[in-house]
Amino acid sequence: MERNYMIITFSSTHQAIHFERLLLGRFAIEMIPTPRDITASCGLSLKFEKEDLSSILDALKAEDLSGKQLYEYIEEKQIRKMITIGWEDAYATKA
C-alpha cells in the first residue's frame, strides 16, 4: 500500500498558524509536529493529501512563500521517501 502526502514547513510558528487558519475548513489539512527527517524549520508543519495539492496551491497563490518549504512523502511498506519540491516546480507541474 502506497501512501502519498504533502508537508509544508515554516520558518516560524506564526507563519504555520497563519497558513493553518487560511486553509482550515476548506481543505483536509492537519497541523503536525515537523517530521524528524526535516530539520531546517520550526516544529510545526501542515500535512495534506497529495490530491489536494493543486487546489491548495491555488489557495496560496497570493501568499508569500519564502521561508516555507514543500515536501512530498511516499510511504510504502514501512519505507518512507521524502522529496523536496520547489514552489516554482509545483506551480509549473500543476499548470
Added chain:
Amino acid sequence: MEVKIDARGLACPKPVIETKKALEGINEGNIITLVDNAVARDNVSKLAKSLKLHFSVSEADGNFEISIFKGAYAQSPEDMVQKRPDLANLVILVGKDTLGEGERELGETLIKSYFYALSESEPYPKAILFVNSGVKLTTLNSQVIEHLKKLTEYGTEILSCGLCLDYYQIKDFLQVGGVTNMYHIIELMNEANNTITL
C-alpha cells in the same frame, strides 16, 4: 447461577459497585444488571471489560440490560484472535483542552500536535483520561478526535469524565471513546506503572 440486579434509579457509581459485588460473590454464571441510563450502561460495560469478562448489552423501554458472563465464558473468541500492538502500562490524564500554559492559540496548536505524535509513537498508552475542559477535545476538537480514533484502533482506551461533559453541556457531542467516573479514573491511575498529567 444467575443473579439479577435492578440498578434503576441508583446514582452513579452505585450500579458499578453493586455489579462488582455480585461478580465477586459468584464463581461462575451470569450477572444481569438493569440500569435506566446510558452512562450507567457504559460504566457497567466498562467494568466487565476491565475484568476481561464477556458481556452483552440489550435495550428495552429506555432501560438497558447488561449481561456479564463469568467463568467458562470468560474469554470471548474475539479476544483470542485479536492481535494488537503492545500497550505501555501508561495512563495519560488530560486536564485541559490546550497543552502547557501561555497563549491559547499556541496551546491549541500544541495539543493537536501532541496527539498526532502520540498516535504515531509505539508503545501506545493503555488509557487516556479527559477531565475538566479536557473533555472538549473528545467532543468538539475534530482534529484531535481523528488522532484519538486511531489510538482506539490500537487498543488505547479513551475515556471522558461524565460529570465534566455534563458541566460543559456537551455530553451529546462525544465523538470518541466512552464516559467514565472518578472511581474508574482512580482505578486506572493507581494500577498504571506510570501516569502522565498534561
